[in-house]
Structures are given as structure tokens and as C-alpha cells.
Amino acid sequence: MKNIEIITTQDGSIGLYNKILNEIYHSKEGAKKEAFEKFVMPCLILNKKALKILDICYGIGYNTKCAIENFNSIQLIDCVETDTELAKKSHKFEYKSSKNINKIIEKNLKNPDFIHFYFNDIRKIIKKINKKYDIIFHDGFAPHKQSELWSEDLISEIIKKLDKNGLYCTYNHSKPVLNALLKTGITIGKTIKENRIIGTVASFNSDLIQNPLNNFELGMLNTKSAITYRDKNLDLKHEEIVKQRNNQIKNSTLETLSHYLKKN
Numbered sequence: 001m002k003n004i005e006i007i008t009t010q011d012g013s014i015g016l017y018n019k020i021l022n023e024i025y026h027s028k029e030g031a032k033k034e035a036f037e038k039f040v041m042p043c044l045i046l047n048k049k050a051l052k053i054l055d056i057c058y059g060i061g062y063n064t065k066c067a068i069e070n071f072n073s074i075q076l077i078d079c080v081e082t083d084t085e086l087a088k089k090s091h092k093f094e095y096k097s098s099k100n101i102n103k104i105i106e107k108n109l110k111n112p113d114f115i116h117f118y119f120n121d122i123r124k125i126i127k128k129i130n131k132k133y134d135i136i137f138h139d140g141f142a143p144h145k146q147s148e149l150w151s152e153d154l155i156s157e158i159i160k161k162l163d164k165n166g167l168y169c170t171y172n173h174s175k176p177v178l179n180a181l182l183k184t185g186i187t188i189g190k191t192i193k194e195n196r197i198i199g200t201v202a203s204f205n206s207d208l209i210q211n212p213l214n215n216f217e218l219g220m221l222n223t224k225s226a227i228t229y230r231d232k233n234l235d236l237k238h239e240e241i242v243k244q245r246n247n248q249i250k251n252s253t254l255e256t257l258s259h260y261l262k263k264n
């Protein structure tokens with residue numbers, strides 16, 4: 001925890017700041033609010049019993065905690081996090097709720113019952129997971145800091161673990177990520193709050209997508225700005241991935257986003 005600073009976010013919940021990456025873990029508008037609005041709320045449309053959830057980039061577990069708070073029908077939650085020390089302290093970070101969520105987390109950290117922790121790099125374990133999930137949360141640091149968490153290759157593997165009636169949720173609405181999702185054949189939607197896009201949801205069942213990307217937005221994914229991050233063997237460093245993408249953009253004959261926007 002020595003490179004992590006604790007901050008208070010605008011909804012009063014605790015957030016974290018990573019000094020090495022110069023990056024926040026949670027929205028300044030509210031860590032707890034973000035978990036609900038961007039991750040859990042879009043999934044409330046699911047009324048399936050025995051939900052299976054995959055929480056990628058668990059951190060201190062806001063998304064898992066918020067899911068436990070809002071669903072009564074969870075069968076299992078698999079959480080993936082590289083920072084073992086942080087995740088093992090996650091129950092110590094206040095989470096205000098009528099349910100004693102931190103007690104549930106603490107119990108499962110010691111003695112896994114329905115929550116299982118993979119203290120590993122998602123890239124190393126995603127292919128080994130032999131399950132389909134109803135809900136997948138994807139909450140990595142932003143692509144300009146950790147592009148390896150958003151490559152077309154990783155997203156394709158993640159989406160293979162999504163049930164055909166399941167939902168994938170992320171705060172990320174960047175074009176390379178939307179394009180990576182599009183290539184999997186999934187229907188992509190916007191998470192909207194007060195006329196503002198705050199995240200992305202995706203499903204193979206288009207009935208579950210309330211605000212699908214429109215033709216104009218889909219058109220933007222055919223421009224240079226939507227060229228995806230590539231990490232074929234899921235082992236490249238962030239810098240290598242960015243360099244490779246920059247070269248691809250330089251050599252691409254695709255239309256630029258600004259040209260597309262002027263035209264449409």
C-alpha cells in the first residue's frame with residue numbers, strides 16, 4: 001500500500017490514488033456511486049437466479065460489494081486482482097450498507113464460500129477459466145496507463161466467458177475498446193446518466209441493451225481513432241502495445257475521426 005494514497009470522493013466514500021501510475025482507482029464523483037451507476041445498475045435488468053459474476057480488477061472490491069448489496073441471487077463471484085496486499089485489505093475500507101458487506105468479504109477472503117479470488121494477472125488466467133458468467137465487470141486503469149488491460153486480444157478472451165444472456169460492463173467508452181468489443185460480434189450499448197455517456201454495456205442478447213450505439217457512433221469505429229490495442233500472446237508491455245498501435249495509426253489508410261465528424 002506504500003504507493004497508494006487514500007482520498008475521499010464526492011459521495012463521501014473512500015477512493016484510492018496510485019502514486020506510481022499517477023492514476024485514480026475510482027471516480028472522484030464517488031467511488032461507491034461509480035460502482036452502482038456504471039457497473040451494477042446496468043445489470044439490474046437481469047432477473048436470473050444463481051448469478052455468476054466475474055469482477056476483473058477487483059481493487060478494494062467496490063463492484064463486488066455493490067453487486068452483493070443489490071442482488072439477492074448471487075451464486076458465485078470470481079475476482080481477479082494483481083495487487084494481493086490491497087485486495088486482502090479490501091474489507092477494511094468502509095462500505096456503508098444495511099448488509100454487513102465487509103464481513104462477507106472478510107469471511108470469503110479467509111475461507112472462500114461464494115467469492116473466489118484469483119491474485120493474478122487477468123491475462124495469465126483468462127484462458128484457464130472454464131465458466132460462463134452472467135455479469136462481467138471490467139475495471140482496469142485507463143488505456144493510456146495500462147493498454148494491456150484493453151487489447152482486442154484480451155477483450156476477445158473476456159467476451160468468450162460471457163453467457164449469451166449475460167452483460168459485460170465497463171466505465172470505458174473509448175473507441176479502441178468499443179471497436180474491440182464490436183469485433184466479437186456483441187451488441188454494444190451506452191450507459192447514460194443525465195444525457196451523458198458514463199460507460200459501456202455489451203451483450204449477445206440485444207434485448208438487454210437499452211441504448212445501443214447508433215449508426216453515427218458505429219461509423220466512428222471505422223476511423224483511425226478506433227484502431228485497437230493489440231497483444232496477440234497477452235504478454236506485451238504497455239509501452240510496446242502503444243508503440244505498435246501508433247505505428248498502425250501512422251500507416252493506416254482509414255479516415256481520420258475529424259474528417260468523419262466534418263462529413264457527418
Ligand SMILES: C[S@@+](CC[C@H](N)C(=O)[O-])C[C@H]1O[C@@H](n2cnc3c(N)ncnc32)[C@H](O)[C@@H]1O
Nearest residue numbers: 025057058059060061062081082083121122139
Ligand atoms: C481502476 S482500479 C480498480 C478499482 C476496483 N474495481 C475497486 O473497486 O476498487 C484497477 C485495478 O486493477 C488492478 N490490476 C492492474 N493490472 C491488472 C492485471 N493485469 N490483472 C488484474 N488486475 C490488475 C490494479 O491493481 C487495480 O487494483
